[in-house]
Amino acid sequence: MLYAINYSPQAAALLRKGQIEIDRFKCPPWPDMIAEAETLRPVAVHFPLRAGPGNLEETADWETVEHFLHTTETAYVNIHLAARAKEMPHLPADRPLEGGERQQVVERLLTDVEAVTRRFGTERVIAENVPWHKDYTPNLYATAQPEVIRTVIENAGCGLLLDISHARISARNMDMDEGAYLRALPVERLRELHFTGLHDWGFILMDHLSVLESDWPWLDWVLEQIRSDGWGQAHMLAFEYGGIGGFFQDHTDEAAILRDVPPMYAKVKTVEALVKR
Numbered sequence: 560m561l562y563a564i565n566y567s568p569q570a571a572a573l574l575r576k577g578q579i580e581i582d583r584f585k586c587p588p589w590p591d592m593i594a595e596a597e598t599l600r601p602v603a604v605h606f607p608l609r610a611g612p613g614n615l616e617e618t619a620d621w622e623t624v625e626h627f628l629h630t631t632e633t634a635y636v637n638i639h640l641a642a643r644a645k646e647m648p649h650l651p652a653d654r655p656l657e658g659g660e661r662q663q664v665v666e667r668l669l670t671d672v673e674a675v676t677r678r679f680g681t682e683r684v685i686a687e688n689v690p691w692h693k694d695y696t697p698n699l700y701a702t703a704q705p706e707v708i709r710t711v712i713e714n715a716g717c718g719l720l721l722d723i724s725h726a727r728i729s730a731r732n733m734d735m736d737e738g739a740y741l742r743a744l745p746v747e748r749l750r751e752l753h754f755t756g757l758h759d760w761g762f763i764l765m766d767h768l769s770v771l772e773s774d775w776p777w778l779d780w781v782l783e784q785i786r787s788d789g790w791g792q793a794h795m796l797a798f799e800y801g802g803i804g805g806f807f808q809d810h811t812d813e814a815a816i817l818r819d820v821p822p823m824y825a826k827v828k829t830v831e832a833l834v835k836r
Contacts, residue, residue, distance in 0.1 A: 749791030
């Protein structure tokens with residue numbers, strides 16, 4: 560299993576000094592950032608593609624996706640499962656959906672996911688679970704329902720990009736057990752992992768932050784499922800901490816990277832060694 564971290568000047572500086580080790584830098588499809596990152600490590604690009612509008616075939620920048628698939632070490636084309644309430648205003652946004660209403664969300668998501676799989680093949684595409692927050696999200700509750708995520712991924716034939724923090728946020732806001740929520744996802748199709756710290760800001764559970772003591776057990780638990788419980792073999796774990804501009808720039812601490820990355824890298828490489836036996 561490869562280990563990646565969001566590219567940031569702080570992570571780059573620590574890597575140059577030999578204070579951390581990584582396999583990849585994770586970057587958005589930004590040419591300047593990718594060029595900087597590639598002077599140190601290969602790059603895995605994370606695309607902003609989103610399933611939900613229902614017209615991705617006509618609106619996506621396919622040329623950019625194709626370009627970075629061929630010029631970087633990006634293994635998969637990712638797409639976020641995120642139908643928004645304003646896109647389907649006739650459906651309730653704050654509760655689980657069943658029957659025909661749920662099927663409408665599934666079909667809308669599938670329309671966009673299949674636009675990607677037709678171009679790149681089912682084995683090259685991974686769909687990511689998004690978080691749902693009570694009273695603070697543009698997304699439909701149904702988008703984060705494990706049953707919806709499973710149905711979409713199984714019907715599309717693609718893989719799962721499991722964002723552990725997103726799953727924990729959704730579970731808490733849906734009053735579900737976090738482990739039960741994770742197990743209900745199509746984990747047998749797991750291809751990639753994302754992990755961050757999860758901080759309670761009072762009005763919202765916020766991810767993309769440094770790792771707290773309460774977060775580490777969830778990473779350990781997921782890695783144990785991969786090792787021993789029939790989950791798919793993720794090719795990479797990405798620590799989605801740090802970056803450039805806006806929120807990421809304001810919440811990037813070199814000391815947190817130095818504290819969190821070495822033990823996380825060791826955990827990933829231990830699982831990799833055990834799985835290869």
